[in-house]
Amino acid sequence: MATSTSKLPEVFEKREQEITDQWVEQQQATGRKLTAAERDEANRQSREFIRSLKSALKQNSSGGISGPEWAGVRDFLVDLSSRRAKDGYSPRETASFVFSLKQPIFSALQKEFGANPKALADETWQVTLLVDELGLLTTEAFQKTREEVIMRQQKELLELSTPVVRLWENILALPLIGTLDSARTQVVMQNLLEAIVQTRSDYAIIDITGVPVVDTLVAQHLLKTVAAARLMGADCLISGIRPQIAQTIIHLGVDLSEVTTKATLADAFDVALRRSGHKVVRQDAAPSGAAAR
Amino acid sequence: MERIPILKMGEFLLVTIQVDMHDRLALTLQDDLTGQIVKHRSHGVLIDISALEIVDSFIGRMLASIAGMAHLLDAETVVVGMQPAVAITLVELGLPMRGIRTALDVEKGMTALRGALLEGQDGDTSSIR
Numbered sequence: 480m481a482t483s484t485s486k487l488p489e490v491f492e493k494r495e496q497e498i499t500d501q502w503v504e505q506q507q508a509t510g511r512k513l514t515a516a517e518r519d520e521a522n523r524q525s526r527e528f529i530r531s532l533k534s535a536l537k538q539n540s541s542g543g544i545s546g547p548e549w550a551g552v553r554d555f556l557v558d559l560s561s562r563r564a565k566d567g568y569s570p571r572e573t574a575s576f577v578f579s580l581k582q583p584i585f586s587a588l589q590k591e592f593g594a595n596p597k598a599l600a601d602e603t604w605q606v607t608l609l610v611d612e613l614g615l616l617t618t619e620a621f622q623k624t625r626e627e628v629i630m631r632q633q634k635e636l637l638e639l640s641t642p643v644v645r646l647w648e649n650i651l652a653l654p655l656i657g658t659l660d661s662a663r664t665q666v667v668m669q670n671l672l673e674a675i676v677q678t679r680s681d682y683a684i685i686d687i688t689g690v691p692v693v694d695t696l697v698a699q700h701l702l703k704t705v706a707a708a709r710l711m712g713a714d715c716l717i718s719g720i721r722p723q724i725a726q727t728i729i730h731l732g733v734d735l736s737e738v739t740t741k742a743t744l745a746d747a748f749d750v751a752l753r754r755s756g757h758k759v760v761r762q763d764a765a766p767s768g769a770a771a772r
Numbered sequence: 773m774e775r776i777p778i779l780k781m782g783e784f785l786l787v788t789i790q791v792d793m794h795d796r797l798a799l800t801l802q803d804d805l806t807g808q809i810v811k812h813r814s815h816g817v818l819i820d821i822s823a824l825e826i827v828d829s830f831i832g833r834m835l836a837s838i839a840g841m842a843h844l845l846d847a848e849t850v851v852v853g854m855q856p857a858v859a860i861t862l863v864e865l866g867l868p869m870r871g872i873r874t875a876l877d878v879e880k881g882m883t884a885l886r887g888a889l890l891e892g893q894d895g896d897t898s899s900i901r
Contacts, residue, residue: 665860672856679876706868710859712852712875712884 486591486602488536491529494587499529501583506576524559531555544612556613557620564624573621577614581606641667643674649681650751651713652744656689664700668707675713682751683708686744688719698733705738714754716740718747776801778808784816784885785809785847786878790823798834805838809845815892816885817842820878822853832867839872848888849873852881 491498503525507513513521531551538548556577563573584606592599641663644652653671657663671683685704690697705715718741720728728735741747752759774797779786785808787801805817819835821827839849850873854862862869873888875881 668860668863669856672859675876676856679880681876681880703863707856707859707863710851710854710862710869710874711856712854712877712880 486598487605488533490584490587490591490602491533491536494591495529495533498580498583498587499526501586502529502580505579505582528552528555528559544609544616552613553616556617560617560620561624564621565628570618570621574614574618577610577617581610584610637663637666641670643670645674645678645680646684646748647752647755647757649679649755650684650748651675651678651680651682652684652686652748654686654689654719654744658692659690659697659700661700664704668704671704672707672711675708675711680713681755682714682716684716684718684744684747684751686719686747687717687724688721688744690719690724693724693727695731695733698728698731698735702735702738714739714751716747716750718742718744774800775804778804780808780812780814781818781882783814784818784882785812785814786818786820788820788823793831793834798830802834802838802841806841806845809842809847815847815889817847817849818878818881818885819849819851820853820881821851821858822855822877824858825855827854827858827862829865829867832862832865832869836869836871848885848892850875850881850884850888852876852878 503522506521506525507518535544535549535552539546544553559576560573563576585603588599588602588606592602636657642654644654646652651671651674653667655667659667671685674680675683685701687693687701693701701717705717708715716739717735720740720742739747739750741750749759774791776787776789776791776797779788785805787805791797808814809817817838819838821831821835824831835851839851842849851869852875854874873884875884
């Protein structure tokens with residue numbers, strides 16, 4: 480095997496131009512239609528890749544791609560596929576960058592070893608192994624980049640979506656937007672409780688207008704938040720219950736009777752104001768000199 | 773022996789828990805507190821747990837039983853100063869302590885107690901009528 484693999488660098492040396500040209504052609508034939516700039520970029524990348532592949536092969540043509548000689552090729556592929564993942568290429572397009580290299584190399588081998596079937600088969604097998612491994616590496620890097628993007632977005636979403644708003648002295652509002660899962664509930668709960676301590680509030684209004692679905696789990700999370708706020712000495716009101724959600728809650732048999740619920744945030748705010756001893760009066764309707772509260 | 777001090781503040785009793793609770797200490801506290809309620813004829817008890825970083829089911833049950841005893845002796849109990857992390861833990865443990873009044877700090881607890889006592893008096897008079 481060692482003797483047969485040593486041929487591959489020579490083939491590359493001899494037929495580099497041919498392989499590269501065919502490969503570029505192949506890529507353009509199979510992939511989607513590219514703009515001129517994209518084509519130039521793909522050309523440049525392909526030539527660069529072939530060059531680094533050649534030099535890696537020259538130094539170590541057997542023993543897989545995990546050796547230090549292959550670091551350049553690996554870095555190039557990881558970089559390429561993560562860039563493509565961010566640019567919105569599909570996994571197929573990214574992987575076929577490497578896999579479309581097979582045919583040009585095979586045909587080069589064919590020309591070289593056409594008279595010697597055994598050598599041809601050996602070399603072909605070597606190339607297949609090599610290209611497959613490079614392809615796997617590409618796909619893995621692609622996947623990893625995508626996962627990083629998803630993780631970052633999840634984190635940003637978590638930070639974005641849980642503001643605690645101070646409506647009045649002693650009254651907080653917590654507008655919830657999006658589905659409540661356990662992780663978000665934890666963040667919401669923590670934010671709310673810390674805000675209660677900070678502002679010394681007595682009332683917290685949880686507004687669920689922006690929560691698309693309330694199932695038993697979400698309801699349980701809500702009740703937990705309410706219970707935790709109560710332990711801190713704050714009264715919780717739930718507002719923004721849409722008609723469908725009211726129906727769902729009753730059909731599911733969720734017991735929200737311990738919590739004050741209101742249809743709109745305005746109603747809940749009114750209740751909180753009254754309970755804390757405030758009063759809202761229209762200025763022109765009030766007797767002269769009466770305060771606006 | 774270790775003891776938790778019980779301070780008399782006007783008509784209320786103030787208990788500040790600052791050390792780790794264990795069975796013996798809890799029993800002593802219950803003894804002392806019920807004795808003091810009767811002795812001073814107090815109608816309100818404030819239990820300050822703001823110094824507690826960790827509250828387990830044992831303390832939760834102890835607080836509930838103290839509240840129950842105080843109630844039998846005609847005194848309202850308010851637990852004040854719970855840390856956010858503690859509140860979350862208790863809820864996750866499934867111990868929302870429904871029977872106990874809570875307040876953010878001693879000041880608010882005092883206001884809540886006064887309110888509760890007024891309410892109680894109204895209730896008494898209406899039942900007499």
